[in-house]
Amino acid sequence: MAGALQIGALEAALAANGLCLRGWVFPDAEAAPELAAGGAASAIALIGHEGGAFWRVFVAWHQTRAGAADPLDTWSKAVIAPLALRAGGEAVFPSDRPWHPFQKWAMAAGGLKPSPLGILIDPVFGLWHGYRGAILFGEAPLGVPRGMSADDVPIHRCDACVGKPCLTACPVDAFSPDGLAVSRCRAHLKTEAGQNGCMISGCMARDACPVGREHRYSDAQIRFHMTAYS
């Protein structure tokens, strides 16, 4: 049952934190996540960020909590969990195990597809977007759109990408059709070249993509994510 917080108000509260509702998923019974309160979710609101919109809000929060472990995950929980409660749902997070299939949800919610790098590509924001949480509802709140019309299904930008520069930009050739060779990438990041390259200016493969470049994260945000990943 939906709580007091209506969807429009939820969207406004997320926007105040640089976050947004990235879409809705209505899972089949066999793929429906279980609710802590019992039963299974019939609707999932996917929450994320488009570009680095949340960064300034997060940095202001972090300045008052120096030394917090996993600060971005902690901030995401501090923002999203109370909103989920007020909306009558349960919050789940991409960093919590067992991992919920956030990328599968994003594909179902927004028609996104994986880039050759594994990260999903958005037609507008390119590779510069991510997910900060989701709200599971036992019963879909009123007024939730039940799906995309054929006109809303985005064109997959990678299909039309000539040369696919993302695949040739990595200095250690860490991407193959099998995916990212994580250990090769991480080994490079420990070298002097990696410390002065990808660790400072970000993953060169991600940076080579021409889609949504105006939404590229700030240098500070990129360094934060690289440090967390390496």
Ligand code: B12
């Ligand atoms: C484990 C993990 C990793 C592992 C990947 C290990 C591996 N080879 O699978 C490591 C630590 C290497 C990793 C790295 C990164 N990750 Co990661 N990762 C995850 C995590 C926590 C779980 C993935 C998973 O297994 N899910 C379980 C399955 C059941 O879910 P699924 O949706 O069906 O799974 C899909 C993904 O696993 C995907 N996939 C498979 N192999 C790989 C490899 C990579 C590198 C990625 C990104 C995805 C991916 O395909 C699956 C089928 O659709 C997710 C969050 C989440 N809960 O999903 C983030 C997530 C996939 N990661 C994400 C990101 C952004 C990254 C980084 C770019 C982080 C950064 N530095 O900014 C790097 C990539 C580094 C690079 N050089 O490209 C984002 C992707 C957003 C998007 N636009 O698609 C997610 C969703 C987290 C988030 N908060 O948004 N990641």
Ligand code: SF4
């Ligand atoms: S460079 Fe081309 S193929 Fe690679 S992620 Fe961007 S659009 Fe897709």
Ligand code: SF4
């Ligand atoms: S971070 Fe650097 S080494 Fe790792 S995959 Fe990206 S370009 Fe390659």
